[in-house]
Amino acid sequence: MTASKECGKAEGFQGSIAGLGLPDVIQLNGINGFSGCITVRHDERVGRIFFREGRIIHSEQGGRSGADAFYDIMEWRSGSFSLEPNVSTTSHTIEMNSQHLLLEAHRVIDERRAGRARAPQPQRDAAPAASRSGAAAILERVRGVPGVVYPVVMSKDGACVDDSTFEGESLAGKAAFLAMVGNQLGTIFRAGQLRSAVVHGAARHVLLLAGKSHYLSVFVEGSAEVGAVEAEIRKLLG
Numbered sequence: 021m022t023a024s025k026e027c028g029k030a031e032g033f034q035g036s037i038a039g040l041g042l043p044d045v046i047q048l049n050g051i052n053g054f055s056g057c058i059t060v061r062h063d064e065r066v067g068r069i070f071f072r073e074g075r076i077i078h079s080e081q082g083g084r085s086g087a088d089a090f091y092d093i094m095e096w097r098s099g100s101f102s103l104e105p106n107v108s109t110t111s112h113t114i115e116m117n118s119q120h121l122l123l124e125a126h127r128v129i130d131e132r133r134a135g136r137a138r139a140p141q142p143q144r145d146a147a148p149a150a151s152r153s154g155a156a157a158i159l160e161r162v163r164g165v166p167g168v169v170y171p172v173v174m175s176k177d178g179a180c181v182d183d184s185t186f187e188g189e190s191l192a193g194k195a196a197f198l199a200m201v202g203n204q205l206g207t208i209f210r211a212g213q214l215r216s217a218v219v220h221g222a223a224r225h226v227l228l229l230a231g232k233s234h235y236l237s238v239f240v241e242g243s244a245e246v247g248a249v250e251a252e253i254r255k256l257l258g
Contacts, residue, residue, distance in 0.1 A: 057107040062099035086113035155181040167244030195237030
C-alpha cells in the first residue's frame, strides 16, 4: 500500500497518448519543473507517475511500484493520461533522472518484447575497474582537443563512467536523451543504430559518438566547428 493521494480527484489536463507521446509529456514536465501526478489509463489498468519539481520520484501500477511500475506504464501502446498539479506522495522509490529513466525503460521494453527480459542494471558503480581506467584515459586525451569544453564517457544505459560531477551528470542526461531519440529515429527510418549526433547551440554544442559498449559525449564551444572537433576526436581514438 502506498501513501499516495488519489490523483483522479484533482483537476488537470486530459490527453491522449496517441496524440502526444507519454515520453514527450514526461520531458516537458521535467523542463517545466512540474510537481504533481500523471495518471495513465490503458484498458482497465491505471498507472501513476509522481513528479517533484520536475523530477520523477515515484511510480505505481497494478501493485508494483518504483522503476518497474514506470517501465510497465511506458510499455502500454495506447491509452489516455491526465495531469494533476500539486498532487503529492510520501513515497520516494525512484532516484534516476528522467532522461536516464526513459533510456532504461526503452532498453527494458526492447528486451521484454524480444523475450529476453532481465532485471534493470544498476545506475551507479556498475562499470568494472578496467572500463573506468580506460574512460579516464579517453577523457584525458579528448580534453586536449581544441574546442572541447567538457567530455564524459557513458555506459549504454546512460550512467557516467568515472565522473560524478554536476557538469558530468548534466551532460550525460542530455546525451542519454539524445541517444534515445536518435535510436528511435534510426528504427523509424530503418537507418540502424545511432553512430553520432550533434545538437547545435549558440553557447555550446553537444556532440555524441557511439561505441560498441559506451557513448562519448562532449560539450563543444559555440564558436568551434563541430565537424572539425569530431574529426580530431575520431583521429585520437583511432
